[in-house]
Amino acid sequence: MAENLIDIRELKKYYPVHGGIFKRHIADIKAVDGVDLKIEKGECLGLVGESGCGKTTLGKTILRLHGATSGRIYFGQSEDIIERIESLLKSENPEERQEGEKLLRQHDLTRLSRKNLLPLRKKIQIVFQDPSNSLNPRMLVKAIIAEPLIAQRLMSGKDIEKRVLELLYTVGLAKEHMMRYPHEFSGGQRQRIAIARALATYPEFILMDEPTSALDVSVQAQILNLLKKLQDEFKLTYLFVTHHLLVVKHISNRIAVMYLGKMAELGPTAEIFDKPLHPYTKALLSAIPIPDPKTKMEKIILSGDVPNPINPPSGCRFHPRCKYAKDICREVEPKLEVAEGRHQVACHRWKEIS
Amino acid sequence: MQRLIETRELYTDFFTFEGVVKALNGVSIVVNQGETYGLVGESGCGKSVSVRSMMRIVQAPGKIVGGKILLFLSKEDREKGIDILKRSEAYMESIRGNDISMIFQEASTSLNPVLSIGYQVGESFLLHRLDEMLSETIDTLKGEIESGVNIFSRLWKSFQIGMFRNELESYLKYKRRVEEIDRRLYELEDSEDSESVSERNHLNRVRDRLSKKSGLVEFVEHFPVLRRYRKKLNKTVRKHIIMLLEELGVPNPHNIVDRYPHELSGGMQQRIVIAIALACHPTLLIADEPTSNLDVTIQAQIVDLIKLLKKTTISSVLFITHDLGLVAEICDRVTVMYAGDACETTSVTELFEKPLHPYTKGLLRAVPKIDSEGELETIPGTVPNLINPPTGCRFHPRCPHAMEICSKEKPPTVEYSAGHSVACFLYSEKKDM
Numbered sequence: 001m002a003e004n005l006i007d008i009r010e011l012k013k014y015y016p017v018h019g020g021i022f023k024r025h026i027a028d029i030k031a032v033d034g035v036d037l038k039i040e041k042g043e044c045l046g047l048v049g050e051s052g053c054g055k056t057t058l059g060k061t062i063l064r065l066h067g068a069t070s071g072r073i074y075f076g077q078s079e080d081i082i083e084r085i086e087s088l089l090k091s092e093n094p095e096e097r098q099e100g101e102k103l104l105r106q107h108d109l110t111r112l113s114r115k116n117l118l119p120l121r122k123k124i125q126i127v128f129q130d131p132s133n134s135l136n137p138r139m140l141v142k143a144i145i146a147e148p149l150i151a152q153r154l155m156s157g158k159d160i161e162k163r164v165l166e167l168l169y170t171v172g173l174a175k176e177h178m179m180r181y182p183h184e185f186s187g188g189q190r191q192r193i194a195i196a197r198a199l200a201t202y203p204e205f206i207l208m209d210e211p212t213s214a215l216d217v218s219v220q221a222q223i224l225n226l227l228k229k230l231q232d233e234f235k236l237t238y239l240f241v242t243h244h245l246l247v248v249k250h251i252s253n254r255i256a257v258m259y260l261g262k263m264a265e266l267g268p269t270a271e272i273f274d275k276p277l278h279p280y281t282k283a284l285l286s287a288i289p290i291p292d293p294k295t296k297m298e299k300i301i302l303s304g305d306v307p308n309p310i311n312p313p314s315g316c317r318f319h320p321r322c323k324y325a326k327d328i329c330r331e332v333e334p335k336l337e338v339a340e341g342r343h344q345v346a347c348h349r350w351k352e353i354s
Numbered sequence: 355m356q357r358l359i360e361t362r363e364l365y366t367d368f369f370t371f372e373g374v375v376k377a378l379n380g381v382s383i384v385v386n387q388g389e390t391y392g393l394v395g396e397s398g399c400g401k402s403v404s405v406r407s408m409m410r411i412v413q414a415p416g417k418i419v420g421g422k423i424l425l426f427l428s429k430e431d432r433e434k435g436i437d438i439l440k441r442s443e444a445y446m447e448s449i450r451g452n453d454i455s456m457i458f459q460e461a462s463t464s465l466n467p468v469l470s471i472g473y474q475v476g477e478s479f480l481l482h483r484l485d486e487m488l489s490e491t492i493d494t495l496k497g498e499i500e501s502g503v504n505i506f507s508r509l510w511k512s513f514q515i516g517m518f519r520n521e522l523e524s525y526l527k528y529k530r531r532v533e534e535i536d537r538r539l540y541e542l543e544d545s546e547d548s549e550s551v552s553e554r555n556h557l558n559r560v561r562d563r564l565s566k567k568s569g570l571v572e573f574v575e576h577f578p579v580l581r582r583y584r585k586k587l588n589k590t591v592r593k594h595i596i597m598l599l600e601e602l603g604v605p606n607p608h609n610i611v612d613r614y615p616h617e618l619s620g621g622m623q624q625r626i627v628i629a630i631a632l633a634c635h636p637t638l639l640i641a642d643e644p645t646s647n648l649d650v651t652i653q654a655q656i657v658d659l660i661k662l663l664k665k666t667t668i669s670s671v672l673f674i675t676h677d678l679g680l681v682a683e684i685c686d687r688v689t690v691m692y693a694g695d696a697c698e699t700t701s702v703t704e705l706f707e708k709p710l711h712p713y714t715k716g717l718l719r720a721v722p723k724i725d726s727e728g729e730l731e732t733i734p735g736t737v738p739n740l741i742n743p744p745t746g747c748r749f750h751p752r753c754p755h756a757m758e759i760c761s762k763e764k765p766p767t768v769e770y771s772a773g774h775s776v777a778c779f780l781y782s783e784k785k786d787m
Contacts (some may be wrong), residue, residue, distance in 0.1 A: 050649035186736045200529075216396035216678060216737070221720035223728040228729070245647060250722040252731065273724070287654035289679025291721050293702045301658055302651045303618045304605075 005205060006039040006062065007082055011071035011110075013054070013061050019309060021169040027310050031057040032310040033261035034071075036336065039205075040308070044238040046252030046269070048245060048284070050306050053242045054261040062239070063124055064109060075120060076204070081107060087095050097208035122152045122201035131180045135182040141168075141193055142178045148200045167196040170233075172226060188219035192226070199230065208240045212247060218240065224251055245288050249273060257281050260309055260317040263336055267343035277345040277354055280318050298306060316348065324353050355386040356639055358670050359408060359428050359454070360435065364421035366400075373741040374469060377416065378404045379694040379748065382767065385638065390664060390671040391586060392685030392702070394678065394717075400694040401670055401674045402459075405640050409456060410438065410446050425638060437543060442558035442787045445536070452482040453651050455631035459643040461623035467617040471626055472611035475598065478633040484566075485529070488522040491590045511605050514583045517574065517690065520700075523567035560577055597746045604628050628659065638661070641779035645664045646679070659686060670692055678721050687773075693748040696767070702773040710776040712753045747779070755780055 012035075014028035028345060031054040039045050047055045053198050060066045063123040065325045074082050080200065085107060088100030125148075126132035135144055149155055155163060165175060171192040182190055191211060198206050212220040217318070228251060231238060242248055248255055248269070255272045257265040257280065265278040276282045302321045305312055316334050319325040328348050336346040347353075362382050370374040377400050385391045391400045406412045424435035427449075427776055438446065441610055450456075466474060479487055495706040496513050499508055535557050537616065542550045542557075574580050594613060599607035602625050624644060631639060641660065645653040662683055664671050673685055681688055682702060689699045698711040709715045716733040735752040738744055744751050749762035759779050767777040 027462060052649060087781040098625060188736060192706065217678070218720045218733040220730045221722075225720070225729050225732060243652065246722040246724065249724065283651060286722075289653075289657070289677060290724060291678040291681045291682050291706070291718070292681040292723070293706055295724075299654060299658070301654050305621055306649075329774075332481070 002040040002042065004079070005041045005076060006037075006239075007074040007077070008035060008039075009072045009074075009086070010074060011035045011037075011061060012056050012069045013066060014069045022293075030261050030309050032061060033312070035263055037213075037260075037263065037266070039237060039239060039255075041204075042231075042235055042237055043253045044251055046248035047239060047241045048248055048255060049258035049264075049294055050242060050243065052260075052309065053258045054309070055132055055258050056209055056313050057083075059126075062109070063126055063207055064112075064125075068110040071110065074102065074107060075106050075109045075124070083219070097156065100259050109148040117290055118152075122154070123204045124207070125198035125203040125205070125294070126207040126209060127191070127194050127198050127211045128179070130214045131187060131194045132182070133258055134194055135190060138303070139180055139181075139186075139354065140178070141182070144182070144193060145197050145200055147200060150195060152201050156199060161176060163200065164196075167199055170199065170230070171196045172222075186219070187215050191215060191223055195223075195226065195230070199234070202234075203236070205237045205239070208242075209237055210242050210244075211240075212338040213242065213244060220247070244301045245285065255340055256286065260306060260312055263344075263346060265345045265347075266316065266336065267339075267345075271315060271340075271343050275343075275354070277339055277343070277350040278318075278347050279322050279324055279353060306343055316346075324349055355389075357424075357435070357673075358387045359426070360422075361404065362424065363410060364404065364407055364423065365419045366403050366412055366416060367419050368416040369413050370741075372457065374637060375740045376743055377694055378407065378742060379743070379764070380421070380692070381691070381696045383689050383696055383699065385670055385672055386687075387637075389686045390684055390689040392681045393672065393674045393691060394676065394681050394688055395691035396676060396737055398693075399691040401676075401691050402642055403694075404691070405456070405642060405672060405674060409450060409454060409640070411450075418614075425449070432443055434544075436540060440543065440554070441539065442561050443649050444562045444564070445558075448482070448532070448668070451478045451631070451636070452634045452639045453636055454640060455634070455636040456640040456642065457624070457627050457631050458765075460647055461627045463618065463747075464627055465544065465623060467615055469614075470611070471613055471615065471618075472592060472595055474635060475595045475611075475626065475630050478630055480587075481593055482634045484525050485522060487587060487594070490517050491523070491587050492518050494590065495586060498674070510583075513580075513590045514586055515582050517571065517632045518587065520568055520570050522570060524571070525566055527566055528566045528712050531564060532561060597642045598629050598633060599626075600777070602632070604629070620648055621655060624648065624652075625659070628663075635667055635767075637668070638670045638672060639668045640674075642674045643676070644674070646672075660684065678718065685769040690717070691744060694740060695748050695764075697749070697778070698774075698776045700776075704774055707771045708774075710756050710770055710774070710781060711749075711778050712780070713749050716752075718771055747777075 011032055011090055013032040014030055016025050017027040017029060018024065019026040028308065033056060048053065049055045057066065058170065061068050083104050084101050088096050091097060110159060145167055146160045149160050149163060164178065168174065168177060172190055173189065182193065185193065212223050215223060230236060240248060240252055252269050255269050257278065259280050265272065265281045272281065273285065277286055283302045286298065286300045305322055307320065313320050315331045316329040319329040326349065334346045334348050336344050339345045339350060363380045365380060366378040368377055381404050393404065395401050403412065407418050418439060426435045426436050492515055496509050497632050499511050500667065513785045538558055539554060561684055570677060585631050595608045599610060604610055604622065606623050645656050648656060657680065660671060675681060683700050686704050689702050690697045690713065692713045698714050709718055720733060721732040722730060733752055738748060746762050747760045747765050750756040753760065759778060765777045765779045766782055767775050768782045769775045770781050
């Protein structure tokens with residue numbers, strides 16, 4: 001089995017809601033509510049779900065753009081250390097627990113100090129959804145791509161220019177693009193610049209936050225091919241956040257399906273598409289419009305909307321929209337369990353349904 | 355097949371500071387009665403501009419500069435159609451929302467945030483179906499009087515009936531007059547001599563100025579207490595709104611009517627927009643990317659709803675999208691557009707099985723499919739800037755089969771096989787030989 005690059009344990013991210021005259025803390029938006037996820041080295045993990053299900057929040061918490069409410073994220077730690085810390089944290093002895101906490105401060109991404117975080121930052125990069133918003137309109141392309149190099153103090157002077165040029169060639173742009181502003185480029189080219197910026201610091205892991213959703217079909221294909229090529233070339237690990245299932249199918253090795261802050265199903269791409277187990281995944285897959293008039297799949301149309309994450313349904317969060325829901329689904333929250341090999345599902349009744 | 359709306363060589367330009375954006379380059383499309391027609395293309399290819407031109411709602415710097423838009427609505431004008439570019443704005447107002455309705459891309463921006471859902475849906479009832487609403491209100495009032503009420507409310511109700519009758523009369527009079535003018539305009543349509551042109555202009559002006567309200571109603575409206583007689587009418591409209599929302603599967607319509615757009619989710623907002631569009635049972639529903647901002651599961655709900663409505667209430671749907679998957683799912687016939695040109699028009703099955711235009715081929719290959727493996731094929735380059743569009747065929751700089759003639763002349767649209775037309779020299783050449 002491949003080595004894990006990122007190991008997420010019981011991650012929670014709540015956004016407080018303030019209200020009343022004194023702006024008291026009255027509720028929490030449970031954007032990510034207890035997620036366990038392992039991302040293997042060199043893989044592309046597709047994270048899919050509807051808007052508001054917490055997929056972007058999860059990604060941004062991994063980057064520590066948002067601080068986590070609780071939970072642990074291990075980045076590039078060896079299996080032994082993780083196991084040791086986890087066992088220490090679970091132990092009955094308060095002293096051992098304290099030692100676990102101490103170790104966490106050095107190994108857990110969510111608790112690292114600024115100083116310890118800085119070297120990790122260059123290994124973790126992000127490409128945002130809309131390149132016209134994520135590139136500073138007043139900076140030259142050269143400055144945009146050089147920014148992470150300067151911030152990380154990786155190189156200076158002539159070297160930077162050489163590296164920028166090299167990056168431009170890798171993403172399929174040319175030398176003359178260096179001295180231009182973002183508005184002079186088309187959407188696809190802008191996304192290439194954003195990718196070049198993410199690649200600048202020799203990262204190991206890149207979070208792709210819907211990188212193609214703002215692009216047209218013909219350009220989307222170019223960017224997807226580029227991302228695939230770069231992954232092979234630089235041995236990158238991707239977390240590919242998107243709601244476009246066919247894109248995920250094309251680029252990912254594994255898929256994680258999220259629903260309302262929880263992991264619903266996790267497994268290799270082919271298995272998820274051939275044999276979806278969770279009723280939500282089934283509905284999601286059947287809802288994809290297939291660009292072929294001959295294949296008419298039977299649609300499962302979900303009623304209603306995604307519930308409010310401030311006050312999620314009890315038990316299985318999907319039960320109000322699920323046609324297989326029984327009493328147990330309303331009361332007990334399903335755990336993510338192994339269904340078959342690497343295929344995991346969080347549903348009480350997956351055996352009966354399939 | 356009976357045509358419903360047709361554009362002939364339509365040119366729309368946008369006069370911006372940077373220059374003239376030639377958004378439409380002679381687009382000819384035909385939507386037939388009873389079909390779902392798709393308009394596909396990348397952003398900026400002119401799909402939205404074409405339908406906006408059809409509705410004559412192109413925004414400010416834009417202008418329709420050439421071509422014809424023919425409308426075949428009623429029985430009489432099925433022969434030659436009405437050229438709506440020659441008609442007055444008031445005529446368009448009577449068409450929009452009544453015979454042709456439109457759903458816009460972003461439901462949240464097409465709804466007015468400061469008006470309640472009930473008001474916004476009710477508007478089209480009051481605008482196009484006022485006569486029905488009025489006579490229904492009069493009937494209910496009569497029923498109430500018969501069932502026995504005290505003298506004061508009897509007096510008030512009789513006053514209401516009187517007012518509504520007056521309104522109804524003047525509305526019918528207005529309608530008759532409009533019909534007269536429209537008939538005359540239809541007769542004058544093709545004649546180009548100066549006399550008929552001036553008469554046409556005169557009639558169009560008159561039609562613009564016609565008032566639906568009688569003097570009495572306008573007078574009563576000055577008195578706050580008396581003005582309240584209209585509340586009864588609003589009640590009737592409200593009943594109809596609730597019925598309509600129920601039909602569209604909006605849960606809890608009694609409650610929704612008094613809400614404001616921001617209180618609803620994206621999918622629900624889109625349903626409200628559809629409700630507004632369907633209030634008057636239009637013949638043609640134009641849907642401009644109605645699902646592109648929605649999640650897949652919600653998208654499936656909305657698409658299912660449009661399909662259902664197509665079967666039950668509306669005759670034709672013009673569906674704009676950039677998602678080829680959606681096209682395969684709901685359309686009967688499709689036109690593929692590129693940079694203001696209509697490249698290829700054909701049935702859906704033909705489009706996916708036997709695409710002819712190089713752009714269509716490229717587009718189909720660039721879409722990730724359920725069973726696709728390895729690298730996606732791409733179309734090199736990007737969509738051109740339409741201020742300085744490429745000469746000749748606008749696709750030639752990106753086309754793998756570009757020939758010398760492609761950069762010089764605009765390819766004519768030829769019918770390759772029955773119901774399958776394409777604008778490309780690859781095929782027009784072959785035809786000649």
